[in-house]
Amino acid sequence: DVKVTQSSRYLVKRTGEKVFLECVQDMDHENMFWYRQDPGLGLRLIYFSYDVKMKEKGDIPEGYSVSREKKERFSLILESASTNQTSMYLCASSPWGTAGKLFFGSGTQLSVL
Amino acid sequence: RKEVEQDPGPFNVPEGATVAFNCTYSNSASQSFFWYRQDCRKEPKLLMSVYSSGNEDGRFTAQLNRASQYISLLIRDSKLSDSATYLCVVNVGSGNTGKLIFGQGTTLQVKP
Numbered sequence A: 001d002v003k004v005t006q007s008s009r010y011l012v013k014r015t016g017e018k019v020f021l022e023c024v025q026d027m028d029h030e031n032m033f034w035y036r037q038d039p040g041l042g043l044r045l046i047y048f049s050y051d052v053k054m055k056e057k058g059d060i061p062e063g064y065s066v067s068r069e070k071k072e073r074f075s076l077i078l079e080s081a082s083t084n085q086t087s088m089y090l091c092a093s094s095p096w097g098t099a100g101k102l103f104f105g106s107g108t109q110l111s112v113l
Numbered sequence B: 001r002k003e004v005e006q007d008p009g010p011f012n013v014p015e016g017a018t019v020a021f022n023c024t025y026s027n028s029a030s031q032s033f034f035w036y037r038q039d040c041r042k043e044p045k046l047l048m049s050v051y052s053s054g055n056e057d058g059r060f061t062a063q064l065n066r067a068s069q070y071i072s073l074l075i076r077d078s079k080l081s082d083s084a085t086y087l088c089v090v091n092v093g094s095g096n097t098g099k100l101i102f103g104q105g106t107t108l109q110v111k112p
Helices: none
Strands: A004-006 A010-013 A019-021 A023-025 A031-038 A042-049 A064-070 A073-078 A087-094 A108-112 B004-006 B011-014 B019-025 B032-038 B044-050 B055-057 B060-065 B070-075 B084-091 B100-102 B106-111
Touching: A004 A087, A010 A019, A019 A108, A023 A031, A031 A064, A031 A073, A042 A064, A042 A073, A042 B100, A073 A087, B004 B084, B011 B019, B019 B084, B019 B106, B032 B060, B032 B070, B044 B055, B044 B060, B070 B084
Parallel strands: A010 A108, B011 B106
Antiparallel strands: A004 A023, A019 A073, A023 A073, A031 A042, A031 A087, A064 A073, A087 A108, B004 B019, B019 B070, B032 B044, B032 B084, B055 B060, B060 B070, B084 B100, B084 B106
């Protein structure tokens, strides 16, 4: 089975802190994604990557950056956390060319106080 | 108008019932379609792709109506374990990753 592992299930941070969310997949997938999920808004794409060191902006990249130094690892960085970034963050991966067929991690519920 | 719209529900049905959800989409150039299932406080998981001719997987049937721009999911003989939120996903892009638009989800509660 594909496993996508997110480093923390719950995280509480203060406004202005730099926050790192880590995601690791074990199935050699080329594509990795970061989404956030908010009530009433559904899942929204923040950033994605289709190869090591490659990154593409999603629909809501403002206030976030990403890093992909190794194929299996995709990190989401909140440069200066704000309260409106309180959300459930979901990492996903997929093999090349299988648009729509995502494998999600169990999510990180981030609270910014 | 949202790009992908679903009735949020909840749909409350007894065990053994047949229930159907619809999802409408606005982009007529949408490429492919999917249903995901999300249990409470869990991650979404792919339930099934939706093919033009319709497709079935056990008790689940998915259908696509391109003319009216909607997809549907039919669940027969509902089980308690079917209680979840069902997300409609539409791919409006092309290429490797496409461009996925997620609906907000329809919540199903199956009662004994």
